[in-house]
Amino acid sequence: MRFDFWTFSLQVINFVVLLFILKGLLYKPVKEILEKRRELSRKMLEEAEAVKGDALRMKEAREKEMKSIQDAKAQLIEKAAQEAEEKKRELLIDAQKNADALIEKERALFAAEKKRAEEEIEDTAVCTAATFASSLLKDISSLELHKSIWQNLYREADEIAKGISGTFSHGPSVPPTNAMELAVRTAWPIGRTELQKFMETLQRVVPGIRLSAMEIADKDLIAGVSIKAGDKVYDFSLAGQIEAFASNLRSGREKIKISGGPGQKNADDQ
Numbered sequence: 001m002r003f004d005f006w007t008f009s010l011q012v013i014n015f016v017v018l019l020f021i022l023k024g025l026l027y028k029p030v031k032e033i034l035e036k037r038r039e040l041s042r043k044m045l046e047e048a049e050a051v052k053g054d055a056l057r058m059k060e061a062r063e064k065e066m067k068s069i070q071d072a073k074a075q076l077i078e079k080a081a082q083e084a085e086e087k088k089r090e091l092l093i094d095a096q097k098n099a100d101a102l103i104e105k106e107r108a109l110f111a112a113e114k115k116r117a118e119e120e121i122e123d124t125a126v127c128t129a130a131t132f133a134s135s136l137l138k139d140i141s142s143l144e145l146h147k148s149i150w151q152n153l154y155r156e157a158d159e160i161a162k163g164i165s166g167t168f169s170h171g172p173s174v175p176p177t178n179a180m181e182l183a184v185r186t187a188w189p190i191g192r193t194e195l196q197k198f199m200e201t202l203q204r205v206v207p208g209i210r211l212s213a214m215e216i217a218d219k220d221l222i223a224g225v226s227i228k229a230g231d232k233v234y235d236f237s238l239a240g241q242i243e244a245f246a247s248n249l250r251s252g253r254e255k256i257k258i259s260g261g262p263g264q265k266n267a268d269d270q
Contacts, residue, residue, distance in 0.1 A: 127246070141223040141238065146188040149224035153236055154201060160227065160234050161205030167230045179210040183228040187221040187237060 164180060184195065199213050218226070224237035235244075 123250070129246070141187070143188050146186075146223040149236060149238075150190065150194070150198075153198065153225065156234070156236070157198070157201045158205055160229070161202045163232055163234070164202070164209060164211070164229045165206045167232070178208065179212070180229060182211065182213045183216060184213050185216045185218040185221060185226040185228070185237075187217075187219060187223050187225070189217065190215060190225070 167180070182199075184190070195213055195215055199211055203211050221237035221239045222242075224240070226233060226235040226237050226240060228234075235241075
């Protein structure tokens with residue numbers, strides 16, 4: 001095959017012309033299309049990056065919100081636990097106080113019951129002792145013992161007379177316009193003569209008061225006499241002595257209670 005220069009030259013010229021034609025007709029539009037596609041791709045990438053950034057920010061915000069919720073939840077749980085513990089402690093304290101108060105109440109009731117029982121035992125013992133003493137003295141009492149007590153009564157005549165005169169506003173030297181009858185209770189008969197003799201002894205001490213006596217038999221006195229002058233009673237009987245002894249035992253117990261213990265003294269001791 002033989003090379004044809006003119007044919008080759010014409011083909012080259014045709015190719016160059018075609019290039020100019022293509023450049024004039026297609027290059028610029030294609031370039032613009034490519035630029036538009038490149039710009040569109042860039043915008044799409046920017047929008048994708050923006051969406052990605054928004055998504056990341058939303059994710060971070062969501063994580064922060066969840067963390068805040070978790071922290072708040074933990075704080076609420078801790079606060080509720082603290083409040084429950086505080087309430088539990090208050091309930092325990094109240095329960096302990098109520099238990100202590102109940103124990104103190106029971107102790108007070110037990111002490112009161114014990115005190116009452118002790119008092120009943122003591123009263124029973126005193127009454128039993130008094131009854132036993134009365135029964136014993138009734139067995140051994142006699143007219144001679146009664147007369148002995150009656151004779152000793154003369155020693156108390158002055159005190160009895162002074163007590164009688166004290167019941168009147170004026171003294172024993174007033175005119176004999178005042179009168180008093182004495183009730184003389186006696187375990188054994190005294191006799192009119194002996195009773196008159198005793199009344200004369202009293203009368204000499206209070207001449208301003210006209211005295212008289214009424215004798216009353218009373219076997220419960222065991223021995224001795226009990227004289228009632230107005231609202232005063234002068235008891236010189238064995239039964240009266242037993243009752244006085246029992247009263248002293250009871251009053252002695254009361255003094256011990258009032259004194260409050262061995263380190264204190266009551267008013268009677270002082």
